Amino acid sequence: MYKILQKQDLVPHVHLFKIDAPRVAQKVQPGQFIVLRIDEEGERIPLTVAGWDREEGSVTVVVMEVGTTTHRLGMLSTGDTITDFVGPLGVPTHIDNYGTVVCVAGGFAIAVIRPIARALKAAGNRVISIMGARSKDLLFWEEELRQASSELIINTDDGSYGRHGLVTEPLKELLEQGGIDRVIAIGPSIMMKFCAKTSEPFGVNTGVSLNPIMVDGTGMCGCCRVSVNGVTKFACVDGPDFDGHQVDWDLLLARQRSYLDEEKLSFDQWRAKHGV
């Protein structure tokens, strides 16, 4: 059993959980993920780590509600427990002194890009972060990300705060100005795909964190297969970070849709049961 030391609602439908998991906290590095299961009947789902405290023995994840498991998580509170919390999994993000790095984060990924931006900055990089969300009320951690970065650009799709438009626009401007040595983009697959498409003509290496459907997260099932440069990889052990210019995005997007009918059935049933 793993105890929720703190639950915080960051913005509507996005929650932070600080979990008591000393062994994971001891080892985790930026860009790694964990797999959790709420209870005996629950599904195993992967979540990237958003923070940790090695002394306290805690690991923080930030979850956006999309289906049954994430909504069920949203109903838990500080002091509740979950049955499983496994990690750290996946290869840590490669941290190096590249020069100037642009970190692009969309939606819940604002939380997971923070440790990466911080580590890159500590390694001597100039870190320009771009954070984006659909609208102002879905943005969080502006101050936190500003501190982790050298510069911060904020975007909303509807223009309710910061710049109006998609995160690819400021990314493109920065690339056009030149002097960018690396891009790291994390968020919904479609956003990562378009960030990679944006940087490709500039020949700037772009790391992305892929999020295929997973089961074990340890290389045992192959559910997380992705194609990178024409070669099949298991994202949970070979990644989740890959070169965005070499990812077969259409395959990833298609495989993420493998269980739409089942997910809908599960979610409808859950909603009916809870009168949501």
Added chain:
Amino acid sequence: MAKLNLNRVDMPRQDPKVRAHNFDEVALGYSPEQAKEEATRCIQCPKRPCIAGCPVDIDIPEFIKAMSAGDLPEAARVLKDRNALPAICGRVCPQETQCEATCSIGKKGAPIAIGRLERFVADWERDNMPADSQSVTLPPPTGKRVAVVGSGPAGLSAAAEVARLGHDVTVFEALHVAGGVLMYGIPEFRLPKAIVQAEVEYVSSLGVKIELDSVVGKMMTTDELLNEEGYDAVFLGTGAGLPMFMNVPGENLNGVYSANEFLTRVNLMKAYLFPQYDTPVSVGKRVAVIGGGNVAMDSARCALRLGADKVYIIYRRSEEEMPARREEAENAQEEGIEFKLLTNPKQFLGNDQNWVVGMECYQMELGEPDDSGRRRPVVKEGSEFNIDVDVVIVALGTTPNPLIAATTPGLDTTRWGTVVVTDEATGRTVKDRVWAGGDIVTGAATVISAMGAGKRAAADIDAFLRG
């Protein structure tokens, strides 16, 4: 002497038409009368060749003798003396190539059904003997600590033995339950999970601590266990869990599974109870399973039970070369699974949603024998044909997950990724204080061979710890 009875007592099984739609156990086990009748067929021959056929040297004639005499507690004692997991072995061991293959009566008629008898005794014991009457008295603690990595049959038997010798044992298991392939691979209808968990509880009752959700190589390394966490020895029993694919076009289409993924969803995550259990699996109307081993049979039979209309086994050689246990292949056919032999996929065909809709196959023929002594299947040129399918399960075997080897400097591995042991009798690796056994050493093998390896390593670990 009584007249030799050459026919074994049939074991009742669920009707194929009924069992094709449920996950309840197929084989129902002997009644007490049937068990006694079968036991009395044993002629207690002086040579006792069955023992040599058993990888863990169970005193088979002795437990059968106790059964004939109606002394089931004694039969259970004899069995457990050599085999900590008899309820499991009685169900899944390939007895037909082990103890039963060497049975004296087998020369004239049907060998004694040793596996069924083993199962009967183990089930009887679980139902009739209170747990405390089974409890063993442990020797005084030695103060030595042993870490066991992996909780499959190799790890569990190593842990049980080491604990029984007085050492302090912790098992680290990557998944959220203990049992390895017994939990995530072999389906409920062949090996009920409650039985596996009863055996795991027995191991825990010996004082063994089991840490779930602990991936060694990620959460901590073998060296850290030895050098920082104070373990005196480490046993690696992490199995062969990495699925192989065929590398043919279309293998990443939606609906194409590795057997590991399909079986894990169904057995470990209980997708057959979806949506009560929240992990989905694509059921499919027309399912093709590629391969001819036990794993292929289990996948095919799961697919059928989930509601597929048509399930094919696609195997590139002929029925004779099939590595699956004959009994399980027969069970599968009885249930209505169709074997397409001498057939091999050329590619998988998809629709515009990336879903598999079909498979282009070659017809094969058998050529000269290969390294394994079996005749090599070769493609018949121009023999391509299509099959419509909406789910494909690739069951072509597994190799060890490279994680342990990659994070344990000083281990020696083969080109198949298996860990090298210096002596099979001890399971010692070339790395100081590290032992290994089971599928991680042999590649995918059997439950009983993994258990045997765990036991042998335990004895050697004990000898080492006592200096």
